[in-house]
Amino acid sequence: MSRKTTATRQAVVTVAAWTIGFLIFFPILWTIILSFKSEGDAIKAPLDVLTSTWSLESYHEVQERSNYLKHFWNSVVLSLGSTLLALLIAIPAAWSMAFVPGKRTKDLLMWMLSTKMMPAVGVLVPMYLMFRDFGLLDTRIGLVVVLTLINLPIVVWMLYTYFKEIPGEILEAARMDGANLRSEILYILTPMAVPGIASTLLLNVILAWNEAFWTLQLTTSNAAPLTQFIASYSSPEGLFYAKLSAASTMAIAPILILGWFSQKQLVRGLTFGAVK
Amino acid sequence: MNMTLRAMLGATVSLTLAGAALAETTITVATVNNGDMIRMQGLMDAFNAKHPDIKVEWVTLEENVLRQKVTTDIATKGGQFDVMTIGTYEAPIWGKQGWLVSLNDLPADYDVDDLLPAIRGGLTVDGNLVAAPFYGESSMVMYRTDLMEKAGLTMPDAPSWDFIREAAEKMTDKAGEVYGICLRGKAGWGENMAFLTAMSNSFGAKWFDMDWKPQFDQQPWKDTLTFYLDLMNNYGPPGASNNGFNENLALFQQGKCGMWIDATVAASFVTNPKDSTVADKVGFALAPDKGLGKRGNWLWAWNLAIPAGTQKEEAAKTFVAWATSKDYLALVAEKEGWANVPPGTRTSLYANPEYQKVPFAKMTLDSINAADPTHPTVDEVPYVGVQFVAIPEFQGLGTAVGQMFSAALAGSTSAEDALAQAQAMVTTEMTRSGYIK
Numbered sequence: 001m002s003r004k005t006t007a008t009r010q011a012v013v014t015v016a017a018w019t020i021g022f023l024i025f026f027p028i029l030w031t032i033i034l035s036f037k038s039e040g041d042a043i044k045a046p047l048d049v050l051t052s053t054w055s056l057e058s059y060h061e062v063q064e065r066s067n068y069l070k071h072f073w074n075s076v077v078l079s080l081g082s083t084l085l086a087l088l089i090a091i092p093a094a095w096s097m098a099f100v101p102g103k104r105t106k107d108l109l110m111w112m113l114s115t116k117m118m119p120a121v122g123v124l125v126p127m128y129l130m131f132r133d134f135g136l137l138d139t140r141i142g143l144v145v146v147l148t149l150i151n152l153p154i155v156v157w158m159l160y161t162y163f164k165e166i167p168g169e170i171l172e173a174a175r176m177d178g179a180n181l182r183s184e185i186l187y188i189l190t191p192m193a194v195p196g197i198a199s200t201l202l203l204n205v206i207l208a209w210n211e212a213f214w215t216l217q218l219t220t221s222n223a224a225p226l227t228q229f230i231a232s233y234s235s236p237e238g239l240f241y242a243k244l245s246a247a248s249t250m251a252i253a254p255i256l257i258l259g260w261f262s263q264k265q266l267v268r269g270l271t272f273g274a275v276k
Numbered sequence: 277m278n279m280t281l282r283a284m285l286g287a288t289v290s291l292t293l294a295g296a297a298l299a300e301t302t303i304t305v306a307t308v309n310n311g312d313m314i315r316m317q318g319l320m321d322a323f324n325a326k327h328p329d330i331k332v333e334w335v336t337l338e339e340n341v342l343r344q345k346v347t348t349d350i351a352t353k354g355g356q357f358d359v360m361t362i363g364t365y366e367a368p369i370w371g372k373q374g375w376l377v378s379l380n381d382l383p384a385d386y387d388v389d390d391l392l393p394a395i396r397g398g399l400t401v402d403g404n405l406v407a408a409p410f411y412g413e414s415s416m417v418m419y420r421t422d423l424m425e426k427a428g429l430t431m432p433d434a435p436s437w438d439f440i441r442e443a444a445e446k447m448t449d450k451a452g453e454v455y456g457i458c459l460r461g462k463a464g465w466g467e468n469m470a471f472l473t474a475m476s477n478s479f480g481a482k483w484f485d486m487d488w489k490p491q492f493d494q495q496p497w498k499d500t501l502t503f504y505l506d507l508m509n510n511y512g513p514p515g516a517s518n519n520g521f522n523e524n525l526a527l528f529q530q531g532k533c534g535m536w537i538d539a540t541v542a543a544s545f546v547t548n549p550k551d552s553t554v555a556d557k558v559g560f561a562l563a564p565d566k567g568l569g570k571r572g573n574w575l576w577a578w579n580l581a582i583p584a585g586t587q588k589e590e591a592a593k594t595f596v597a598w599a600t601s602k603d604y605l606a607l608v609a610e611k612e613g614w615a616n617v618p619p620g621t622r623t624s625l626y627a628n629p630e631y632q633k634v635p636f637a638k639m640t641l642d643s644i645n646a647a648d649p650t651h652p653t654v655d656e657v658p659y660v661g662v663q664f665v666a667i668p669e670f671q672g673l674g675t676a677v678g679q680m681f682s683a684a685l686a687g688s689t690s691a692e693d694a695l696a697q698a699q700a701m702v703t704t705e706m707t708r709s710g711y712i713k
Contacts (some may be wrong), residue, residue, distance in 0.1 A: 030535060039550075040529075040550060040551040040552075041408050041553055043526040043529065043530070043551075044530065045530075065317070124348060125348065125351070128348050128349075128352045128354060129352050131354075132352060132353070132354045132355070137354055137355075137356055192330060197478070216337075216341055217344070217345060217348060220304055220306075220335050220356045220357070221304065221333055221334075221335055224335075228335075228337070231337050232309055232335075232336040232337055232338070233309060233338075234309065234338035234341075235308070235310055235338060235339065235522075236308040236338070236339055236340070236466070236467075236520060236521055236522065237310060237339075237521050237522070237523050237539060237541060238309075238310055238311055238522070238525075238541075238545070239525055239526060239529075239545070240309070241552070264517065274404045
């Protein structure tokens with residue numbers, strides 16, 4: 001009896017999960033579908049859209065008009081660069097918070113997180129002035145620093161919860177065997193935390209890839225990533241849905257593929273510590 | 277040894293000279309994503325042939341993103357752009373701040389007197405032309421000639437609001453998914469408020485009186501909003517409070533709107549057989565009036581301006597003069613046909629017999645001429661701007677009021693409440709900003 005209930009329940013949960021998953025994915029799916037339609041067909045009623053002819057016209061036009069590879073390369077540099085830099089700072093920080101917590105560690109963590117709660121536009125002008133004076137406007141290095149700082153609280157938090165799961169005794173044992181701080185972090189802690197670090201890395205690459213405020217405000221052409229590539233195809237006066245969809249699909253494809261292959265690590269990293 | 281040294285020196289000198297001869301100036305141009313601007317990017321070969329020493333780097337962005345970006349850049353003197361595409365809203369405000377380079381010294385063959393007076397007036401600050409118009413637009417009525425005929429009506433060239441209401445009623449066939457009229461409902465200072473502010477001008481309403489006191493508690497605004505809501509609720513498409521330009525364009529192209537009052541630039545879209553199912557059944561008329569001497573049409577232009585403080589003023593001026601010249605219009609006509617020439621900036625274009633053959637040419641010109649940004653309303657007002665008030669606070673105010681009016685269209689508040697809220701909110705903000713003493 002109880003087995004039957006479980007089976008029914010599981011079926012219901014599965015259906016519900018798939019439905020929710022599909023609903024969340026639907027806008028992306030629709031974008032991809034529209035990218036293969038002509039501008040005229042893209043605005044038709046949903047059923048007519050599906051039955052109309054498929055074409056690569058929008059992709060051709062987008063390719064002709066913009067330098068996709070330049071934007072793509074900038075996105076890669078910005079997202080990987082900022083994530084690696086953030087990890088470099090966050091691993092020691094999370095180590096000290098997890099294994100040698102002080103009185104104020106919790107407050108410190110909360111304070112770090114609170115910086116994420118401020119609307120970015122509130123500091124736009126001071127940031128812009130600093131970038132102007134340091135000659136960092138439209139440079140990749142400037143944006144790498146900004147994206148690092150933006151994502152640092154999340155990186156520290158994720159690593160912190162991960163490190164908390166590692167028994168301190170192992171580190172103590174290493175110390176007894178004569179490991180110094182450097183080898184303790186490098187040879188004991190990091191290898192044990194590799195899954196956690198990997199999921200943190202993935203999530204932050206995605207966050208940095210999708211960051212669309214600072215990357216739009218602080219770049220013009222040299223350092224402009226894919227967010228600007230998309231923004232150049234949106235228009236409030238003129239229907240360019242097909243081209244916009246094609247540009248969006250091209251911009252999200254790399255990260256979508258990356259996410260697809262690493263979903264296991266992502267889910268694990270995100271739910272880690274939540275089941276305690 | 278000596279020979280080698282001499283040869284090396286000689287080589288260095290000649291290389292330096294060659295370098296100097298090849299030195300080119302790169303200017304960065306920020307622009308909006310619309311058909312005319314994209315077309316220009318495709319025609320840059322002609323510019324490069326004439327000015328091989330100037331290289332143009334384009335930064336194309338969606339209008340609202342662009343606005344935020346260039347505003348930040350110019351206000352902080354960031355110097356990221358040498359030429360900026362700005363609207364008629366920004367031009368007078370930025371010109372007054374001294375942020376823009378005066379274009380009074382453009383060469384004589386530029387023929388500045390050829391610019392349409394209404395457009396030029398909106399871009400002149402204290403006698404200085406602060407931006408050169410690239411393309412201008414107004415708003416007008418686009419209607420389905422077949423449905424109008426079926427309704428037994430004839431659209432006059434200059435209709436009244438009462439006629440529009442009557443026609444909307446007769447054209448509506450909700451069972452057949454044909455709605456008499458499609459108008460903007462989406463909240464935003466450049467969305468529903470562009471339409472409603474222009475419409476209110478024809479009803480004798482205004483945003484502020486001469487003492488900068490908001491006027492939403494006055495009868496003309498009440499009449500405007502009630503008329504609009506009545507029109508849309510009875511003869512408009514469902515969910516109209518989410519409709520902006522693009523949504524209405526899609527509806528019209530699919531044959532679901534009897535009439536649509538919106539930007540003149542839409543004419544080239546709805547008459548394009550590639551995208552529009554009603555391309556051969558569209559007529560045009562001036563925006564409606566109420567017999568008070570003002571029509572409900574707006575005036576907008578996208579203009580090229582040079583931020584003060586750019587290091588490349590000369591090159592930027594050369595580019596601006598080329599892009600907004602008569603020669604450029606002729607170039608587009610030659611390569612892409614007269615219907616694709618950027619409209620609404622030059623008198624000579626409308627005098628051209630070839631251009632007069634374009635079906636919406638005359639109506640566009642008449643609409644632009646019917647708007648006067650320096651005297652936009654029936655009564656005297658302290659501000660410039662037809663569908664906006666050219667003060668920095670307007671973007672925020674317009675969008676907030678737009679949300680109240682959009683809510684009234686969605687049915688979540690009444691017209692009276694929306695107007696009362698608008699009056700209270702605008703009064704508070706204008707007092708805080710120091711306009712109301």
